[in-house]
Amino acid sequence: MAATRFVKINEHVHYIGVNDRYTHLFEGMWPLPDGISYNSYLFDGGSKTCLLDCVRIDSVSEFFVKLDDALDGRKLDYVVVNHMEPDHTSSLKSVLERYPECKVITNKKAVTMMENFYSIGEDRAILVADGETIDIGERKLTFYTTPMVHWPESMVCFEEETGILFSQDAFGGFGTLDGAIFDDQVDWEKYREETIRYYTNIVGKYSVQVIRALKKLGGLDIKMICPDHGPVWRDNIGRIVTLYSDLSEQKTEDGVLIVYGSMYGNTEQVAEAIARSLTEEGVRNIRIRDVSKTHISYLISETWNYKGIILGCPTYNVDLFPPMANLVEVLKKQKMKNHILGTFTNYTWGGGAEKAFAAFAEESKWDVLPTTVDVMGAPKQEDLDKCAQLAKEMAEALKASK
Numbered sequence: 499m500a501a502t503r504f505v506k507i508n509e510h511v512h513y514i515g516v517n518d519r520y521t522h523l524f525e526g527m528w529p530l531p532d533g534i535s536y537n538s539y540l541f542d543g544g545s546k547t548c549l550l551d552c553v554r555i556d557s558v559s560e561f562f563v564k565l566d567d568a569l570d571g572r573k574l575d576y577v578v579v580n581h582m583e584p585d586h587t588s589s590l591k592s593v594l595e596r597y598p599e600c601k602v603i604t605n606k607k608a609v610t611m612m613e614n615f616y617s618i619g620e621d622r623a624i625l626v627a628d629g630e631t632i633d634i635g636e637r638k639l640t641f642y643t644t645p646m647v648h649w650p651e652s653m654v655c656f657e658e659e660t661g662i663l664f665s666q667d668a669f670g671g672f673g674t675l676d677g678a679i680f681d682d683q684v685d686w687e688k689y690r691e692e693t694i695r696y697y698t699n700i701v702g703k704y705s706v707q708v709i710r711a712l713k714k715l716g717g718l719d720i721k722m723i724c725p726d727h728g729p730v731w732r733d734n735i736g737r738i739v740t741l742y743s744d745l746s747e748q749k750t751e752d753g754v755l756i757v758y759g760s761m762y763g764n765t766e767q768v769a770e771a772i773a774r775s776l777t778e779e780g781v782r783n784i785r786i787r788d789v790s791k792t793h794i795s796y797l798i799s800e801t802w803n804y805k806g807i808i809l810g811c812p813t814y815n816v817d818l819f820p821p822m823a824n825l826v827e828v829l830k831k832q833k834m835k836n837h838i839l840g841t842f843t844n845y846t847w848g849g850g851a852e853k854a855f856a857a858f859a860e861e862s863k864w865d866v867l868p869t870t871v872d873v874m875g876a877p878k879q880e881d882l883d884k885c886a887q888l889a890k891e892m893a894e895a896l897k898a899s900k
């Protein structure tokens with residue numbers, strides 16, 4: 499059989515996505531050490547053809563070569579827009595210019611977005627309602643809205659006959675698809691962390707809506723999941739669904755993440771002392787991170803995962819050390835749950851960081867440890883004893899939470 503530029507998903511669905519190894523920061527914020535894939539699928543309905551989501555405009559030439567190969571001389575009749583975020587739609591206008599009769603299948607909420615981003619009018623669209631089924635030639639696709647997973651217009655579509663769910667960003671993750679497309683062809687451990695980082699950074703804030711969407715789709719007999727990023731799931735669907743479900747329910751791992759900021763090392767010494775005491779208390783899985791050095795996207799991901807969170811920093815202009823203030827602001831907005839919080843600070847004159855941490859502790863609604871370690875300059879014996887006390891309380895709280 500002749501080699502193709504697309505990957506056959508089954509007899510009538512072809513993978514025509516592209517890899518992005520050039521973007522440093524996804525959404526201008528999130529580092530992409532392993533890149534990202536923008537997945538797109540050509541669905542052959544027999545007498546009609548349909549594209550399921552597009553790719554980022556930067557890869558449009560490569561995308562069209564793959565699309566041409568998959569279409570094999572036929573024209574494109576429909577393009578489904580499950581999600582309007584430009585990493586999937588910035589090539590939409592080019593697709594419509596190339597196929598002037600092609601119609602966009604999307605929902606009402608996407609219409610204004612299409613107008614705003616690309617001046618594409620409603621006249622090019624076929625609007626679907628939640629639960630509606632559309633004929634694509636001799637095949638059928640049913641659409642289900644998944645509002646705020648992770649944009650208002652987000653939806654998924656399902657082919658009942660084959661059990662394929664086209665899930666847009668849901669069940670996706672960072673990381674290019676290096677030859678392997680399917681979950682049984684990739685090393686999942688390589689993708690797992692990056693899938694968690696994608697979820698916690700981008701989708702996590704809308705976990706309530708994710709739980710709702712999982713419930714809504716739970717009744718479908720899903721045999722394959724084709725997301726807009728990351729591997730196609732055909733072998734171990736339960737693995738990605740369970741991960742998403744655990745993440746959305748904010749199930750945390752036993753262990754403690756200590757994040758500190760320090761200019762001159764005094765706060766760092768306290769972080770080390772707390773970690774030692776935690777180990778002596780029997781706590782395993784302890785990780786210390788420097789807030790100034792570790793990119794916030796990893797800190798968000800790790801904070802999501804660890805049950806115990808201990809934050810520490812010096813007072814800086816009567817407030818938190820700025821990189822820590824930034825982290826705390828982000829954590830507030832992420833609406834994380836199920837954590838035990840401890841804090842420590844350092845100061846030289848009046849302090850102030852401890853008040854800011856106390857305000858965060860109150861707002862977070864996490865379980866807050868009674869002891870805080872607030873040190874003036876270099877830690878003394880009494881401070882080390884307080885570190886031990888804080889560690890003891892954390893170890894007990896972790897045990898009690900099991």
Ligand SMILES: Cc1cc2nc3c(=O)[nH]c(=O)nc-3n(C[C@H](O)[C@H](O)[C@H](O)COP(=O)(O)O)c2cc1C
Pocket residue numbers: 759760761762763764765766812813814815816817844845846847848849850874875876
């Ligand atoms: C720019 C700057 C602003 C500071 N502001 C305060 C302050 O408002 N109140 C205070 O008590 N200490 C303040 N400090 C002192 C630090 O909190 C203190 O030096 C602390 O020990 C630093 O901890 P580190 O060794 O972990 O960096 C400030 C220090 C710097 C450099």
